[in-house]
Amino acid sequence: MNEARARILINLRQSIDPLLRIFGGSSQHPPSMGFAFDVAGHQIPIQKTSLTYGSVGEMIEDFSIVFGVPKYRTSKPKKVTRKFSFTRLLQPIDNLVTCPACSNIHPSDTICNACYAKIHALTSEIKKKMMNYNPYVGEKQDKEVFVKFKGEPEAPAAVVKGKRVLEIDSERPTWFKKLTLKE
Amino acid sequence: MASNRVAASLPRIGVTIGHVPQKLKTGGIEPSRRARLEVLRRIVTRTVREERVELKWNRAVEARPYLERLIQLGVERGPLDEYTSEMMDWWLPEKDLITKMHEVIVPRFQNRESPFTSLFRLPPQRLQQYIQNKREVWKRYDIGVLEIDGNPFPPVQAENQEQSNSILDALLSDALRNHHITLQEKLETSAK
Amino acid sequence: MFRPAAREVVKLPTRFFSCKSEPTRAAPAKKSTRKELAGLIPAFPEIYPDFLQSPVWNRRNALKEELERQDMLERRMNIDIPEFYVGSIVAVTSSDRNLGSKEHRFVGICIRREKEGLLHQFTLRNTIENIGVEVMYDLYNPTIKKIETLKLEKRLDSDLTYLVDALPEYSTFDFHMEPQAHPAGTPIPVNEVKVKLKNPPWTRRWEILSYRGIEDTWTQATPWFKRKLHKTLVNDYEKYDLIANYRTGSTKEQEVFVQEQMQKFEKERHAAGLTRRRILKSAASHK
Numbered sequence: 001m002n003e004a005r006a007r008i009l010i011n012l013r014q015s016i017d018p019l020l021r022i023f024g025g026s027s028q029h030p031p032s033m034g035f036a037f038d039v040a041g042h043q044i045p046i047q048k049t050s051l052t053y054g055s056v057g058e059m060i061e062d063f064s065i066v067f068g069v070p071k072y073r074t075s076k077p078k079k080v081t082r083k084f085s086f087t088r089l090l091q092p093i094d095n096l097v098t099c100p101a102c103s104n105i106h107p108s109d110t111i112c113n114a115c116y117a118k119i120h121a122l123t124s125e126i127k128k129k130m131m132n133y134n135p136y137v138g139e140k141q142d143k144e145v146f147v148k149f150k151g152e153p154e155a156p157a158a159v160v161k162g163k164r165v166l167e168i169d170s171e172r173p174t175w176f177k178k179l180t181l182k183e
Numbered sequence: 184m185a186s187n188r189v190a191a192s193l194p195r196i197g198v199t200i201g202h203v204p205q206k207l208k209t210g211g212i213e214p215s216r217r218a219r220l221e222v223l224r225r226i227v228t229r230t231v232r233e234e235r236v237e238l239k240w241n242r243a244v245e246a247r248p249y250l251e252r253l254i255q256l257g258v259e260r261g262p263l264d265e266y267t268s269e270m271m272d273w274w275l276p277e278k279d280l281i282t283k284m285h286e287v288i289v290p291r292f293q294n295r296e297s298p299f300t301s302l303f304r305l306p307p308q309r310l311q312q313y314i315q316n317k318r319e320v321w322k323r324y325d326i327g328v329l330e331i332d333g334n335p336f337p338p339v340q341a342e343n344q345e346q347s348n349s350i351l352d353a354l355l356s357d358a359l360r361n362h363h364i365t366l367q368e369k370l371e372t373s374a375k
Numbered sequence: 376m377f378r379p380a381a382r383e384v385v386k387l388p389t390r391f392f393s394c395k396s397e398p399t400r401a402a403p404a405k406k407s408t409r410k411e412l413a414g415l416i417p418a419f420p421e422i423y424p425d426f427l428q429s430p431v432w433n434r435r436n437a438l439k440e441e442l443e444r445q446d447m448l449e450r451r452m453n454i455d456i457p458e459f460y461v462g463s464i465v466a467v468t469s470s471d472r473n474l475g476s477k478e479h480r481f482v483g484i485c486i487r488r489e490k491e492g493l494l495h496q497f498t499l500r501n502t503i504e505n506i507g508v509e510v511m512y513d514l515y516n517p518t519i520k521k522i523e524t525l526k527l528e529k530r531l532d533s534d535l536t537y538l539v540d541a542l543p544e545y546s547t548f549d550f551h552m553e554p555q556a557h558p559a560g561t562p563i564p565v566n567e568v569k570v571k572l573k574n575p576p577w578t579r580r581w582e583i584l585s586y587r588g589i590e591d592t593w594t595q596a597t598p599w600f601k602r603k604l605h606k607t608l609v610n611d612y613e614k615y616d617l618i619a620n621y622r623t624g625s626t627k628e629q630e631v632f633v634q635e636q637m638q639k640f641e642k643e644r645h646a647a648g649l650t651r652r653r654i655l656k657s658a659a660s661h662k
Contacts, residue, residue, distance in 0.1 A: 111303045127235075204618075220612060
């Protein structure tokens with residue numbers, strides 16, 4: 001029994017070494033497989049022609065007693081489900097549109113992600129200013145908010161009308177609706 | 184087995200309302216009808232405080248009618264109504280937000296019909312959750328942006344620009360703009 | 376000079392392209408339901424529960440409701456159906472061919488009003504010779520000859536089923552009771568009487584149901600049920616669910632629509648000189 005096993009292992013080494021050399025891709029010689037028990041002590045004559053495997057398939061066939069193998073045949077429906085179930089199928093996306101502002105492509109039932117990223121940044125900035133109050137000392141958000149951007153002149157009182165003015169350190173983005181300016 | 188009618192009928196809400204209440208599972212809270220309301224309350228409170236929030240899409244859809252109804256109660260019944268104040272007390276546990284509701288948000292909608300909120304959907308996003316033994320765990324999220332209309336933030340979607348180049352349209356839009364300017368001047372002079 | 380666009384113009388934002396997540400457009404300001412319209416009744420769902428839609432959303436059928444409404448209006452042109460609430464004392468005279476007088480009059484307190492449309496029912500309760508009697512009438516039953524409201528009032532609850540388990544004096548009414556007139560234009564009085572229940576067993580666990588018109592049920596409840604309370608599903612937080620009754624309840628738009636239809640029907644019949652009977656009326660908002 002021991003002899004047989006040793007022969008198999010030697011065969012394996014002989015057949016795997018060139019394979020590793022091919023598949024490893026590097027110019028270095030791959031390390032030979034080492035085994036935990038002594039093979040040389042048994043002095044088995046190596047007949048090169050009959051013991052080396054012609055192909056990997058042949059080798060695997062011989063090794064079927066060592067590898068774990070399926071005990072039962074996998075049924076057809078299982079195979080088909082594994083290969084072609086709805087999670088594996090690729091669905092075409094046919095609702096893509098181009099954003100008229102930035103030409104980014106996005107599904108038609110959503111808003112443009114790239115444009116929203118800019119809005120999100122500005123919103124956070126305004127929100128940070130807006131939320132800068134302490135409810136525990138009786139401060140409240142009891143006024144409408146008016147946002148004043150950098151470089152803009154003071155808004156007239158009729159427009160502000162007692163609103164809370166938040167000053168933002170950046171320019172008014174072009175995304176805003178064009179405001180009518182008069183000299 | 185109807186006990187007393189708690190509310191006289193209100194107008195329709197102009198937003199989609201699903202026919203099955205969603206469970207809204209949240210980490211740390213066992214899913215139940217009570218937990219669902221608590222999750223919704225958290226969202227509504229946050230939206231009233233911040234006026235524009237990003238949520239998971241299904242939560243945003245579920246919370247939107249509640250927010251609409253709360254604003255509608257304020258608009259239709261006013262702050263003195265018993266039922267309204269009871270609902271405001273429960274849905275907005277932070278008392279400064281009740282002031283905000285009655286003094287800032289409700290006056291915006293006095294001359295407007297429902298809907299009072301907007302909901303936008305972002306493209307599905309894949310976000311990294313954590314790295315476990317060199318294995319990256321990503322998750323797909325559908326995100327919705329829920330906002331109360333009339334907020335001070337930049338608009339999520341740009342208003343429709345005049346795309347026509349015909350001379351008649353250009354003249355008409357110019358005339359309208361001039362009309363607005365004169366209106367504004369009148370407003371200013373009356374304010375002075 | 377800084378000059379923003381006029382903010383007073385209420386203009387809905389228009390979008391670049393069709394977007395499913397886009398909010399539903401607000402209805403144009405054609406008819407404001409916010410103001411009370413002339414001649415319309417604010418307490419319509421309470422006075423006319425038969426004209427409401429089904430509480431089951433998928434059983435609402437506009438055509439069925441329309442056809443039934445026509446039949447109901449026709450019937451109301453032939454019989455005077457007065458305003459009454461749960462808690463009012465009502466007398467019903469119905470024809471019965473097996474009786475010598477060919478008609479039967481029953482007086483009692485209205486304890487329930489159920490169902491919508493032509494199938495609307497109301498139940499009267501009285502105690503006759505120490506036996507509680509409940510009679511359920513179909514409102515649009517053609518054998519009903521006359522319906523009178525002897526005393527127009529409300530109770531603290533809109534369902535008085537608990538009178539079954541109450542002491543008999545709370546549901547004992549004189550058959551020869553004189554009708555009490557309600558002064559027009561005054562609000563409907565609410566009788567704030569709290570009934571005392573008989574000793575258990577009861578038909579329902581009244582101690583865990585939130586009825587305001589029952590006095591101190593907890594003391595009377597048996598220890599066996601008190602011990603079971605911790606196993607009972609207490610869901611009193613559900614009153615805060617603002618949307619839960621959205622699909623079961625009625626909307627203001629529907630109520631206005633039905634009332635206008637009733638007004639129109641009335642006007643047509645009056646113009647034809649067929650009758651002077653009025654269908655849409657309310658004692659509280661009468662001018």
